[in-house]
Amino acid sequence: MARRYDPERRQRIIDAAIRVVGEKGIAGLSHRTVAAEADVPLGSTTYHFKTLDDLLVAALRQANEGFAKVIASRGALEDPHADLAAELAGWMGEWLAGDRTGVELEYELYLAALRRPALRPVAAEWARDLAERLSRRTDAVTARALVALMDGICLQVLLTEVPYDEGYAREVLARVIP
Amino acid sequence: MARRYDPERRQRIIDAAIRVVGEKGIAGLSHRTVAAEADVPLGSTTYHFKTLDDLLVAALRQANEGFAKVIASRGALEDPHADLAAELAGWMGEWLAGDRTGVELEYELYLAALRRPALRPVAAEWARDLAERLSRRTDAVTARALVALMDGICLQVLLTEVPYDEGYAREVLARVIP
DNA sequence: CAACGTTGTGTACGCTCGTACACATGGGAT
DNA sequence: ATCCCATGTGTACGAGCGTACACAACGTTG
Numbered sequence: 001m002a003r004r005y006d007p008e009r010r011q012r013i014i015d016a017a018i019r020v021v022g023e024k025g026i027a028g029l030s031h032r033t034v035a036a037e038a039d040v041p042l043g044s045t046t047y048h049f050k051t052l053d054d055l056l057v058a059a060l061r062q063a064n065e066g067f068a069k070v071i072a073s074r075g076a077l078e079d080p081h082a083d084l085a086a087e088l089a090g091w092m093g094e095w096l097a098g099d100r101t102g103v104e105l106e107y108e109l110y111l112a113a114l115r116r117p118a119l120r121p122v123a124a125e126w127a128r129d130l131a132e133r134l135s136r137r138t139d140a141v142t143a144r145a146l147v148a149l150m151d152g153i154c155l156q157v158l159l160t161e162v163p164y165d166e167g168y169a170r171e172v173l174a175r176v177i178p
Numbered sequence: 179m180a181r182r183y184d185p186e187r188r189q190r191i192i193d194a195a196i197r198v199v200g201e202k203g204i205a206g207l208s209h210r211t212v213a214a215e216a217d218v219p220l221g222s223t224t225y226h227f228k229t230l231d232d233l234l235v236a237a238l239r240q241a242n243e244g245f246a247k248v249i250a251s252r253g254a255l256e257d258p259h260a261d262l263a264a265e266l267a268g269w270m271g272e273w274l275a276g277d278r279t280g281v282e283l284e285y286e287l288y289l290a291a292l293r294r295p296a297l298r299p300v301a302a303e304w305a306r307d308l309a310e311r312l313s314r315r316t317d318a319v320t321a322r323a324l325v326a327l328m329d330g331i332c333l334q335v336l337l338t339e340v341p342y343d344e345g346y347a348r349e350v351l352a353r354v355i356p
Numbered sequence: 357c358a359a360c361g362t363t364g365t366g367t368a369c370g371c372t373c374g375t376a377c378a379c380a381t382g383g384g385a386t
Numbered sequence: 387a388t389c390c391c392a393t394g395t396g397t398a399c400g401a402g403c404g405t406a407c408a409c410a411a412c413g414t415t416g
Contacts, residue, residue: 047363159288159291358416367407382392
């Protein structure tokens with residue numbers, strides 16, 4: 001039969017899960033939908049991921065890594081003389097202006113930790129990593145506050161459909177930086 | 179048969195839905211679970227709420243009203259001479275220290291707007307109302323930023339299980355207030 | 357080269373779900 | 387008094403779900 005012997009089977013299932021969540025949300029995620037999307041039989045998804053939580057953990061971790069890679073590759077947050085608030089505001093604008101599906105995907109996985117304790121360590125890791133990255137440019141308390149404020153601003157845009165206002169974001173981010 | 183003629187049937191179903199979401203999350207909400215919780219037949223829930231989204235809208239609206247009532251009754255945010263940042267930080271601490279189920283309930287309904295456009299107007303209304311309330315003590319831009327920052331701080335606590343630090347919250351909230 | 361364990365496959369069971377629909381009931385308009 | 391329609395009830399259907407399990411294939415180890 002086809003594709004016996006598939007060393008990247010597991011990875012392909014994770015990729016498929018991310019696509020499914022992006023398109024239909026976590027509510028549309030099941031062993032079956034993932035199996036169909038990854039073009040593997042049902043038994044294969046249940047073999048590699050006993051529970052959907054396991055699969056979500058893998059998906060969130062991978063999404064975080066992809067995100068971190070994008071940030072790092074852009075070389076952002078490196079120049080100590082740049083205006084940090086403007087840099088962050090511009091970066092949020094770019095992100096929010098992109099494909100809404102991708103943004104929703106990231107946030108949906110992240111917010112799912114509210115009800116799924118299994119995801120919390122991964123969510124915590126993500127918040128910690130981002131704050132740590134910001135710490136190169138400011139102190140730890142400010143870094144945490146910036147993460148919180150950026151989260152809040154993004155959520156307001158996503159939940160209420162108020163358009164993103166970069167000037168406003170820059171202004172209030174700047175206030176947090178001492 | 180029993181309970182024909184139940185003018186508060188609809189309201190009881192909403193109350194039941196809120197209890198169900200509080201206990202099992204939105205994932206555990208179905209016409210059937212609500213019907214069981216409200217002690218009404220299945221057909222009754224589908225009659226009053228054609229879709230689960232309709233039911234969620236009603237639930238979120240009611241949760242918001244309850245929350246607003248609590249704020250108003252505490253007479254908070256009225257004294258123009260009080261330290262606003264300290265007031266807000268203390269109030270968040272009180273809220274987060276309470277029953278985690280209730281906090282999760284509110285946020286889960288609120289965040290559900292990310293994937294359910296039907297909920298966005300209600301979420302937007304909530305954010306607008308809170309910002310408006312804060313506007314009595316500061317300008318509109320600051321009010322919006324405070325809402326965002328409070329949301330972000332609460333989320334960090336809820337998603338990452340980092341304990342709430344009232345001093346930190348007061349400090350960064352104060353920075354946002356010009 | 358043989359035994360073994362990991363990985364992959366196919367199918368079936370029992371459950372819950374949204375939806376639909378036929379029928380019952382009784383308040384309020386006429 | 388009568389009719390209408392909003393409201394309430396019970397049941398059934400088909401679909402999708404997680405889970406379990408027997409069996410197949412194959413690399414690895416001894």
